[in-house]
Amino acid sequence: MTDLNTQLGVNYPRGFKSAGVYCGIKKPGLLDLALIVSETEASVAGVFTTNRACAAPVRWSKQVVAAGVARAIVANSGNANCLTGEQGERDAQRMAELLAKRLDCTPQQVIVASTGVIGVPLPMHAVESGIAQAFERLAEGDDRAAAEAILTTDNSVKRASLEVAAGAVRIGAIAKGAGMIAPRMATMLAFITTDAQIAAPDLQACLTRVVERTFNSITVDGDTSTNDMVIALANGASGVALQGDALTDFEQGLYRICEYLAKRIVKDGEGASRIFEVHVQGAADSDAARRIARTIAESQLVKTAIHGGDPNWGRIIAAAGRADAPIDVNRAELHLQQTLVFQQGRPTDYDERALIERMQADEVQIRLTLHDGDGEARFWSSDLTAEYVQINAHYRT
Amino acid sequence: MTDLNTQLGVNYPRGFKSAGVYCGIKKPGLLDLALIVSETEASVAGVFTTNRACAAPVRWSKQVVAAGVARAIVANSGNANCLTGEQGERDAQRMAELLAKRLDCTPQQVIVASTGVIGVPLPMHAVESGIAQAFERLAEGDDRAAAEAILTTDNSVKRASLEVAAGAVRIGAIAKGAGMIAPRMATMLAFITTDAQIAAPDLQACLTRVVERTFNSITVDGDTSTNDMVIALANGASGVALQGDALTDFEQGLYRICEYLAKRIVKDGEGASRIFEVHVQGAADSDAARRIARTIAESQLVKTAIHGGDPNWGRIIAAAGRADAPIDVNRAELHLQQTLVFQQGRPTDYDERALIERMQADEVQIRLTLHDGDGEARFWSSDLTAEYVQINAHYRT
Numbered sequence: 001m002t003d004l005n006t007q008l009g010v011n012y013p014r015g016f017k018s019a020g021v022y023c024g025i026k027k028p029g030l031l032d033l034a035l036i037v038s039e040t041e042a043s044v045a046g047v048f049t050t051n052r053a054c055a056a057p058v059r060w061s062k063q064v065v066a067a068g069v070a071r072a073i074v075a076n077s078g079n080a081n082c083l084t085g086e087q088g089e090r091d092a093q094r095m096a097e098l099l100a101k102r103l104d105c106t107p108q109q110v111i112v113a114s115t116g117v118i119g120v121p122l123p124m125h126a127v128e129s130g131i132a133q134a135f136e137r138l139a140e141g142d143d144r145a146a147a148e149a150i151l152t153t154d155n156s157v158k159r160a161s162l163e164v165a166a167g168a169v170r171i172g173a174i175a176k177g178a179g180m181i182a183p184r185m186a187t188m189l190a191f192i193t194t195d196a197q198i199a200a201p202d203l204q205a206c207l208t209r210v211v212e213r214t215f216n217s218i219t220v221d222g223d224t225s226t227n228d229m230v231i232a233l234a235n236g237a238s239g240v241a242l243q244g245d246a247l248t249d250f251e252q253g254l255y256r257i258c259e260y261l262a263k264r265i266v267k268d269g270e271g272a273s274r275i276f277e278v279h280v281q282g283a284a285d286s287d288a289a290r291r292i293a294r295t296i297a298e299s300q301l302v303k304t305a306i307h308g309g310d311p312n313w314g315r316i317i318a319a320a321g322r323a324d325a326p327i328d329v330n331r332a333e334l335h336l337q338q339t340l341v342f343q344q345g346r347p348t349d350y351d352e353r354a355l356i357e358r359m360q361a362d363e364v365q366i367r368l369t370l371h372d373g374d375g376e377a378r379f380w381s382s383d384l385t386a387e388y389v390q391i392n393a394h395y396r397t
Numbered sequence: 398m399t400d401l402n403t404q405l406g407v408n409y410p411r412g413f414k415s416a417g418v419y420c421g422i423k424k425p426g427l428l429d430l431a432l433i434v435s436e437t438e439a440s441v442a443g444v445f446t447t448n449r450a451c452a453a454p455v456r457w458s459k460q461v462v463a464a465g466v467a468r469a470i471v472a473n474s475g476n477a478n479c480l481t482g483e484q485g486e487r488d489a490q491r492m493a494e495l496l497a498k499r500l501d502c503t504p505q506q507v508i509v510a511s512t513g514v515i516g517v518p519l520p521m522h523a524v525e526s527g528i529a530q531a532f533e534r535l536a537e538g539d540d541r542a543a544a545e546a547i548l549t550t551d552n553s554v555k556r557a558s559l560e561v562a563a564g565a566v567r568i569g570a571i572a573k574g575a576g577m578i579a580p581r582m583a584t585m586l587a588f589i590t591t592d593a594q595i596a597a598p599d600l601q602a603c604l605t606r607v608v609e610r611t612f613n614s615i616t617v618d619g620d621t622s623t624n625d626m627v628i629a630l631a632n633g634a635s636g637v638a639l640q641g642d643a644l645t646d647f648e649q650g651l652y653r654i655c656e657y658l659a660k661r662i663v664k665d666g667e668g669a670s671r672i673f674e675v676h677v678q679g680a681a682d683s684d685a686a687r688r689i690a691r692t693i694a695e696s697q698l699v700k701t702a703i704h705g706g707d708p709n710w711g712r713i714i715a716a717a718g719r720a721d722a723p724i725d726v727n728r729a730e731l732h733l734q735q736t737l738v739f740q741q742g743r744p745t746d747y748d749e750r751a752l753i754e755r756m757q758a759d760e761v762q763i764r765l766t767l768h769d770g771d772g773e774a775r776f777w778s779s780d781l782t783a784e785y786v787q788i789n790a791h792y793r794t
Binding site for chain 1: 516
């Protein structure tokens with residue numbers, strides 16, 4: 001596997017083009033519509049939000065993924081097309097139809113994604129002209145425009161790519177972060193391309209495993225968006241059919257890209273000043289490890305303590321104690337920034353002043369060892385700041 | 398049932414005395430040890446934190462409640478006696494023994510409660526002198542000292558009492574709020590006395606039902622303390638055995654007191670500037686209603702929107718959608734401050750400016766109607782403010 005290239009994303013694999021344009025959904029000057037197109041039919045896999053109030057494009061794209069074949073992705077930012085009733089369903093389908101007509105494929109081969117304000121109908125006139133414009137600009141090479149056109153309140157573009165299988169197969173991706181969207185809600189999107197030859201069910205299995213340990217292991221505020229999706233397209237342009245070691249290498253490469261983008265999303269979370277990793281090991285099983293890690297990562301008390309650089313181990317143990325999973329406090333060991341602070345049911349005699357110093361780092365590590373079994377999980381989270389509250393309370397005032 | 402008297406608490410029922418003193422756990426001048434004593438043996442019931450990292454006094458008091466009979470409660474603030482190892486267990490028992498000796502009862506008839514800093518051994522010398530002092534000051538009449546001695550970062554004492562069964566039976570209670578404790582964590586305590594004659598199992602059943610709809614239906618930050626407990630003592634001094642209508646009246650009176658104290662705790666939550674009620678009706682069942690109400694009440698996005706006075710219905714529907722309970726968005730109706738803002742899967746044509754005006758109230762009402770069944774639940778929550786973050790991030794810096 002090669003090193004990660006963070007200057008190129010979905011255009012890196014062979015046989016993919018992209019474009020990003022401004023069409024009038026967001027404020028002038030901000031790109032708001034992206035296309036990612038494969039020259040040929042591609043295997044498609046996807047992971048979607050579990051929110052029951054999910055948006056129309058999520059419902060549409062789930063059908064595309066179920067069929068297993070796609071040619072392209074059309075995504076807009078600035079409007080989530082969510083909680084928009086029947087009109088929303090028609091608009092999502094129309095986006096697929098507009099692009100399918102130009103690609104000469106069926107609408108059922110076009111993934112649709114939207115992110116932004118909810119409860120407002122899509123300005124379809126703008127979307128229509130945006131798809132036309134973007135189609136004319138489809139190009140290989142730099143994919144910054146597409147990466148930019150899916151952003152909302154993110155501070156920077158997020159893209160990554162690398163080669164696996166001894167350079168024979170390429171993987172690339174772009175993502176947008178979990179910022180709140182003006183003025184409504186957080187969404188997370190990631191689009192992955194690869195020129196590997198891989199059947200849709202295998203791609204799906206691989207993507208599901210990777211997403212569980214990356215995009216599904218991050219939290220900014222514990223709220224689940226209505227529009228989240230991660231999509232992978234594999235067009236086979238490398239001519240390499242993945243099997244054996246090459247498949248393992250592919251999955252590791254995909255993990256590396258998704259982990260990088262997931263952590264970038266946390267770092268770019270609204271109001272975040274630092275991030276922290278919660279590593280739970282020795283839990284009864286991996287499900288228990290995930291529940292405990294997630295509860296610690298989402299705890300407001302832990303997030304504010306991390307913000308203040310306070311080695312407040314009591315809040316971490318208390319959060320672990322309320323997770324819906326078994327834990328024996330007397331067997332637990334807690335490390336903060338590699339310092340053992342809690343053991344045998346009570347605090348150790350650690351150097352508090354030195355630890356406070358080390359809690360000021362940009363990334364803080366929390367490691368909880370339970371000695372109950374083999375379960376292990378990692379979660380990444382951002383701190384909770386006054387700026388977060390300002391951004392989300394006073395947007396419209 | 399009479400009106401609520403908020404100037405008197407546990408001393409109102411016949412046959413109870415209380416005291417509150419400063420003994421040296423907190424800063425000088427702040428009361429930190431309370432006693433509540435029944436003249437005779439009382440039926441006892443209790444509801445405790447479900448946190449697996451619960452404190453030593455919680456484990457002790459659970460045994461007392463299991464036996465069904467108690468004479469007294471000893472409670473200290475300023476130190477939670479939590480995550481203090483074997484020493485903590487011995488100290489909790491010692492507190493019971495010290496009071497039992499003076500009362501000439503068994504230690505197993507004394508409830509012990511602690512709230513405050515975790516991970517620090519109790520200063521037993523101070524506690525011992527505190528119990529001796531407080532015992533000398535046990536008195537009927539005003540119970541302000543006891544109500545004050547259980548507070549931590551609360552802004553005000555919380556007590557309430559009333560008469561039920563046509564004046565024959567009295568109920569009184571004191572509580573402390575869900576503020577963060579210097580420098581560790583939130584705890585909630587409530588002690589209820591009554592001179593009704595009622596067997597422990599009946600008292601427990603009644604208390605469990607009432608707590609579920611009051612103290613277990615509030616949230617400040619979604620974190621569960623290691624020390625929470627609600628205890629009820631019934632000494633029978635009224636000579637009235639509860640049955641039939643009198644029992645119903647008793648439960649209603651108990652509910653009224655607990656609802657008042659629970660809402661006072663939310664209002665007094667750290668950094669809170671306003672509170673809101675989440676009322677879910679028409680859910681598939683009451684369990685589903687509670688899950689949905691709790692998820693909305695705990696959502697950081699909803700809490701910040703309420704803080705900003707923003708009628709952000711999208712965040713409320715999105716929170717409902719991620720609750721682990723069925724919901725059909727197309728059948729849902731959402732009212733904010735009695736204004737219908739969402740129906741048939743999309744927003745209504747409401748007057749946004751007028752609604753923003755009404756969102757500035759001290760108490761905001763959210764009502765979500767699902768048309769899926771008979772399930773109903775209410776949850777009370779406080780808004781999330783920059784002050785909350787300041788208090789919890791920068792306590793030690």
